[in-house]
Amino acid sequence: MGGSCRPGSADAESFSRSFSRSFSRLPGSFSSDMQRVVIVTGANSGIGLALCERLLMEDSQLRLCLACRNMQRAEAARSALLTSHTNAQVDLLHLDVGSVQSVLTAAQEVKARYSRIDFLYLNAGIMPNPQVNVKAFFKGLFSRNVINMFATAEGLLTQQDRINSDGLQEVFATNLFGHFLLIRELEPLLCQASQTSRVIWTSSSNAQRSAFSIEDMQHRNGTEPYSSSKYASDMLSLALNRHKNKQGLFSSVICPGLVMTNLTYGILPSFFWTLIIPIMFLIRIFTNTFTLTPYNGAEALHWLFLQKPESLDPRAKYHSLTSGLGKNYTQPRQMDIDDNISEILYSKLLQLESTVRGKVTETTTADKLNSRT
Numbered sequence: 001m002g003g004s005c006r007p008g009s010a011d012a013e014s015f016s017r018s019f020s021r022s023f024s025r026l027p028g029s030f031s032s033d034m035q036r037v038v039i040v041t042g043a044n045s046g047i048g049l050a051l052c053e054r055l056l057m058e059d060s061q062l063r064l065c066l067a068c069r070n071m072q073r074a075e076a077a078r079s080a081l082l083t084s085h086t087n088a089q090v091d092l093l094h095l096d097v098g099s100v101q102s103v104l105t106a107a108q109e110v111k112a113r114y115s116r117i118d119f120l121y122l123n124a125g126i127m128p129n130p131q132v133n134v135k136a137f138f139k140g141l142f143s144r145n146v147i148n149m150f151a152t153a154e155g156l157l158t159q160q161d162r163i164n165s166d167g168l169q170e171v172f173a174t175n176l177f178g179h180f181l182l183i184r185e186l187e188p189l190l191c192q193a194s195q196t197s198r199v200i201w202t203s204s205s206n207a208q209r210s211a212f213s214i215e216d217m218q219h220r221n222g223t224e225p226y227s228s229s230k231y232a233s234d235m236l237s238l239a240l241n242r243h244k245n246k247q248g249l250f251s252s253v254i255c256p257g258l259v260m261t262n263l264t265y266g267i268l269p270s271f272f273w274t275l276i277i278p279i280m281f282l283i284r285i286f287t288n289t290f291t292l293t294p295y296n297g298a299e300a301l302h303w304l305f306l307q308k309p310e311s312l313d314p315r316a317k318y319h320s321l322t323s324g325l326g327k328n329y330t331q332p333r334q335m336d337i338d339d340n341i342s343e344i345l346y347s348k349l350l351q352l353e354s355t356v357r358g359k360v361t362e363t364t365t366a367d368k369l370n371s372r373t
């Protein structure tokens with residue numbers, strides 16, 4: 001476990017000041033006359049939307065792009081952001097990360113609109129049809145593992161996944177592969193010699209090694225696709241750093257803690273949450289992982305925005321934490337990752353990418369032929 005990085009502490013403040021000074025001296029990197037471009041996937045609600053709000057509070061000159069699958073919700077999020085940041089530049093991008101064609105089209109649009117990407121927040125995620133193992137919950141409640149159970153939900157949650165229209169497992173496609181394909185498509189912008197770019201994954205402490213199998217990276221045969229996809233994103237981040245740091249691309253992962261959002265409200269009926277909300281604030285006294293609000297959950301995402309990429313640990317997951325008194329801070333914790341498996345995952349993802357690209361080309365050619373006849 002690494003040291004904590006509390007905002008407002010002498011450490012964090014002086015680091016942040018010296019960072020702004022030294023970073024602006026890096027050749028070709030951000031300087032005050034350049035507008036930073038930040039793209040956030042799944043920006044229309046929850047942690048993604050709270051992050052956008054926090055980023056605009058930090059830098060009102062940003063060019064912020066909300067990449068969302070539902071344009072009505074995206075428009076509503078944009079209006080909400082503009083209410084508090086009247087002059088902000090907030091763009092919308094249609095992106096369904098769970099669809100190969102949508103990712104390819106959106107990436108073309110990004111390349112047409114922007115000449116640089118400073119931050120790409122890979123935040124969109126799903127946990128479909130979650131089931132809570134009530135027996136395991138009560139067993140855990142009276143065990144020594146109780147704090148860990150509340151922090152990670154280890155052994156508590158299963159989901160029912162399905163195959164999407166691209167023939168991929170939906171959770172894998174949305175939480176991992178769509179984002180991987182997006183990075184690959186945007187490499188010309190993300191890997192520029194003249195500047196550094198950052199990709200930041202919203203992972204989870206529910207990412208467990210035991211839920212992932214390299215022989216079944218899509219998790220076709222298991223019941224924990226969410227945990228598997230998040231563990232895969234941790235491994236992919238490490239592999240991306242190995243392969244792309246020299247080209248100026250840096251990847252990090254965070255865990256927002258337990259946050260009350262559409263995703264968590266989907267786990268149990270809403271009356272249940274209403275009943276236990278006071279208990280959850282009580283639990284916060286014993287575990288700092290109950291961040292509860294999207295604003296608190298976005299702490300590590302916001303903290304990473306302020307850090308120099310070279311100072312970050314590629315093997316760390318950055319956790320948003322909230323103390324019993326409601327103080328937010330970010331803490332790096334070492335991830336349990338095997339370098340070989342992360343390398344194999346990276347090459348398997350490259351293989352899958354070329355397969356899906358082949359399918360897209362076939363379909364486009366067939367469509368063209370059909371339209372001629």
Ligand SMILES: NC(=O)C1=CN([C@@H]2O[C@H](COP(=O)(O)OP(=O)(O)OC[C@H]3O[C@@H](n4cnc5c(N)ncnc54)[C@H](OP(=O)(O)O)[C@@H]3O)[C@@H](O)[C@H]2O)C=CC1
Nearest residue numbers: 042045046047069096097098124125204258259261262263
């Ligand atoms: N809440 C929590 O306790 C935790 C959350 N996380 C992670 O945080 C991230 C954000 O989730 P959270 O804010 O909690 O939940 P929300 O459901 O509020 O946010 C998820 C966002 O992802 C979007 N999204 C889902 N599928 C797609 C898709 N195919 N294409 C584009 N966008 C999509 C949603 O859009 P739409 O509105 O259209 O559904 C929504 O904007 C997720 O990756 C989640 O796994 C990690 C740990 C804990």
Ligand SMILES: CC(C)CCC[C@@H](C)[C@H]1CC[C@H]2C3=C(CC[C@]12C)[C@@]1(C)CCC(=O)[C@@H](C)[C@@H]1CC3
Nearest residue numbers: 132134137150151152153156204205206257258
């Ligand atoms: C009496 C009931 C059966 C009580 C059930 C409590 C659970 C619903 C929660 C206990 C720990 C929670 C948790 C998450 C969801 C809700 C719980 C399982 C997450 C899995 C949500 C998404 C994440 O990515 C994790 C970091 C969360 C970990 C804790």
